[in-house]
Amino acid sequence: xxxxxxxxxxxxxxxxxxxxxxxxxxxxxxxxxxxxxxxxxxxxxxxxxxxxxxxxxxxxxxxxxxxxxxxxxxxxxxxxxxxxxxxxxxxxxxxxxxxxxxxxxxxxxxxxxxxxxxxxxxxxxxxxxxxxxxxxxxxxxxxxxxxxxxxxxxxxxxxxxxxxxxxxxxxxxxxxxxxxxxxxxxxxxxxxxxxxxxxxxxxxxxxxxxxxxxxxxxxxxxxxxxxxxxxxxxxxxxxxxxxxxxxxxxxxxxxxxxxxxxxxxxxxxxxxxxxxxxxxxxxxxxxxxxxxxxxxxxxxxxxxxxxxxxxxxxxxxxxxxxxxxxxxxxxxxxxxxxxxxxxxxxxxxxxxxxxxxxxxxxxxxxxxxxxxxxxxxxxxxxxxxxxxxxxxxxxxxxxxxxxxxxxxxxxxxxxxxxxxxxxxxxxxxxxxxxxxxxxxxxxxxxxxxxxxxxxxxxxxxxxxxxxxxxxxxxxxxxxxxxxxxxxxxxxxxxxxxxxxxxxxxxxxxxxxxxxxxxxxxxxxxxxxxxxxxxxxxxxxxxxxxxxxxxxx
Numbered sequence: 001x002x003x004x005x006x007x008x009x010x011x012x013x014x015x016x017x018x019x020x021x022x023x024x025x026x027x028x029x030x031x032x033x034x035x036x037x038x039x040x041x042x043x044x045x046x047x048x049x050x051x052x053x054x055x056x057x058x059x060x061x062x063x064x065x066x067x068x069x070x071x072x073x074x075x076x077x078x079x080x081x082x083x084x085x086x087x088x089x090x091x092x093x094x095x096x097x098x099x100x101x102x103x104x105x106x107x108x109x110x111x112x113x114x115x116x117x118x119x120x121x122x123x124x125x126x127x128x129x130x131x132x133x134x135x136x137x138x139x140x141x142x143x144x145x146x147x148x149x150x151x152x153x154x155x156x157x158x159x160x161x162x163x164x165x166x167x168x169x170x171x172x173x174x175x176x177x178x179x180x181x182x183x184x185x186x187x188x189x190x191x192x193x194x195x196x197x198x199x200x201x202x203x204x205x206x207x208x209x210x211x212x213x214x215x216x217x218x219x220x221x222x223x224x225x226x227x228x229x230x231x232x233x234x235x236x237x238x239x240x241x242x243x244x245x246x247x248x249x250x251x252x253x254x255x256x257x258x259x260x261x262x263x264x265x266x267x268x269x270x271x272x273x274x275x276x277x278x279x280x281x282x283x284x285x286x287x288x289x290x291x292x293x294x295x296x297x298x299x300x301x302x303x304x305x306x307x308x309x310x311x312x313x314x315x316x317x318x319x320x321x322x323x324x325x326x327x328x329x330x331x332x333x334x335x336x337x338x339x340x341x342x343x344x345x346x347x348x349x350x351x352x353x354x355x356x357x358x359x360x361x362x363x364x365x366x367x368x369x370x371x372x373x374x375x376x377x378x379x380x381x382x383x384x385x386x387x388x389x390x391x392x393x394x395x396x397x398x399x400x401x402x403x404x405x406x407x408x409x410x411x412x413x414x415x416x417x418x419x420x421x422x423x424x425x426x427x428x429x430x431x432x433x434x435x436x437x438x439x440x441x442x443x444x445x446x447x448x449x450x451x452x453x454x455x456x457x458x459x460x461x462x463x464x465x466x467x468x469x470x471x472x473x474x475x476x477x478x479x480x481x482x483x484x485x486x487x488x489x490x491x492x493x494x495x496x497x498x499x500x501x502x503x504x505x506x507x508x509x510x511x512x513x514x515x516x517x518x519x520x521x522x523x524x525x526x527x528x529x530x531x532x533x534x535x536x537x538x539x540x541x542x543x544x545x546x547x548x549x550x551x552x
Contacts, residue, residue: 044330048307052334054192055183056303061195063295065202065227066091069220072206076216084217090146121181122249126256127263128177134534141541148548175228178235184310187244194234202227257523260530269397272405290370290431293353294378297342301335301382305389308332313393316461321454328449332386339382347375370431377435384442387449394457399448403441412437 073084142149179191205226209219239245308331315323346353350371354364391400416433419425425432518526 040326041330044311044326045334047311048304048327048331048334051183051186051188051307051310052303054188055306056300058179058188058192058195059299059302060296061192061199063299065199065224067292068199068203069206069224072210073217073220076210084220090143118247119250122245123253123255124263125177125181125248126252127258127260129174130256131260131263131267132177134530137534137538141538144541144545145548175232175235178232178239182235182239182244183306184313185244186310186314190238191235194231194238197234198227198231201230254520254523255517257527258517260527266395266397269401270392272397272401290367290374290427293346293371294374297339297346297378298381298385300342301339301385304331304335304338305385307334308386309389309393312390316393316458319458321458324458325454328387328390331390332383332446335382335386336379339379343375343379346371346378350375366427369428373428373431373435377431377438380435380438380442384438384445387442387445390449391445394452395461400445403444403448407437407441407444408434410437411440 070084182188182191202223205223206220209215209223213219215222308327311327311331312324315321315327350368351364353371354367388400391397412434414433415436416430419429419432420427421429423429
């Protein structure tokens with residue numbers, strides 16, 4: 001009996017020891033898991049959602065403006081619908097080019113705003129306005145002759161004629177600069193409200209011009225112009241009403257003519273980075289249902305990308321390395337979490353969601369097949385969206401551009417084209433290739449951010465408001481003499497709220513030009529030559545258009 005009791009006691013002791021060991025292992029695992037979660041992540045998630053939610057709403061409202069025009073014109077006839085769809089494709093191409101100058105100004109805005117050098121923000125905005133105006137002249141040159149360019153590709157003349165009428169309404173660029181100017185100060189809800197009002201104006205204008213006045217596609221184009229200029233006017237009036245320009249706008253200054261080379265060193269890689277991605281999806285637009293769903297789905301992680309750009313850029317500008325890293329990490333986590341929900345919804349409703357767009361059984365089957373590959377692609381693309389905006393906030397557009405070129409055009413499209421034509425997998429093959437390209441691109445960008453020396457990046461940005469640091473490094477200028485910038489600031493309240501913008505700590509004597517400024521003579525010569533070349537190109541485009549029109 002004693003031996004039996006001893007055996008039972010030993011067995012119980014062994015079980016207790018095993019349970020304690022298991023608890024110890026679980027406890028260590030939980031501690032390690034907690035160590036992976038950044039300190040202050042809850043507050044950061046709240047700040048990111050405060051920016052991302054109104055940005056997503058604003059983007060959806062802005063996209064719906066063009067969607068409504070397409071719907072209204074679709075009821076006019078098949079030719080009118082095709083013309084507007086073609087016009088939107090051309091518009092997207094030119095809009096992507098113009099918007100990247102806004103991205104370049106955004107990179108400068110948020111870091112400069114974070115550093116407290118607010119007068120320089122106004123100078124950067126002036127510079128962006130002038131450069132964007134010159135870019136618009138080049139875009140208008142292409143639009144003037146787009147009819148003849150498309151005829152060379154044997155497009156339907158009737159469709160081209162409708163497209164030409166609609167395209168000439170797409171001349172506004174100021175809204176994009178206004179949006180970035182406010183977003184990078186953390187002001188996003190007013191943009192959401194103004195976009196909703198612009199959407200309502202677009203719907204009412206389309207109804208009046210198309211069904212009351214019977215103006216056709218020209219009426220829809222006019223409605224589009226009215227909504228766009230109404231949006232620009234509402235944003236301008238809001239800035240004036242709240243006095244948001246007082247600390248950043250010191251009036252027009254010749255300083256805006258300085259540093260154009262440095263500005264373009266950001267704008268051109270940003271152009272390559274963003275346009276190559278969107279133009280890749282434009283190539284696959286012949287399955288328009290998937291393209292429409294992809295565009296709308298991208299706006300949700302895109303909102304967190306904007307939040308990442310604002311938060312990371314402002315933190316870098318203020319010299320807060322840890323805050324910048326936290327914002328980058330949590331923005332990617334939030335983007336992936338939201339996109340996971342969207343991917344699950346798309347995956348589970350792939351046979352139902354197509355009813356919204358078409359009742360054609362063959363088309364619905366093809367879309368359903370593609371949604372199987374698009375659902376995981378969207379999840380990966382969300383990570384790339386947040387990571388790409390972080391890269392732009394760091395001023396590393398060149399890295400992002402290289403990743404996009406390699407991912408989309410080095411892998412994605414070649415693999416997609418091979419599967420589509422050689423392997424005869426059709427549209428499914430194209431999207432499979434895009435999936436591979438996005439996956440590789442995302443892995444490269446994420447690994448780059450993990451390996452990045454964040455302290456050095458903060459020093460480069462904070463030392464010279466990005467311009468004499470990262471921008472000049474693109475242009476092969478030495479940056480080894482950048483001063484050390486402390487990064488002990490642990491504030492987690494960036495970006496500032498609307499009421500905190502007009503701070504008493506603003507340095508009204510802040511420097512608006514970094515580095516050695518050009519003399520008046522050099523400015524007149526260089527900017528005059530730039531203007532002259534662009535005017536010559538524009539004039540040549542107008543003359544070509546007139547001659548071709550007379551010939552017809």
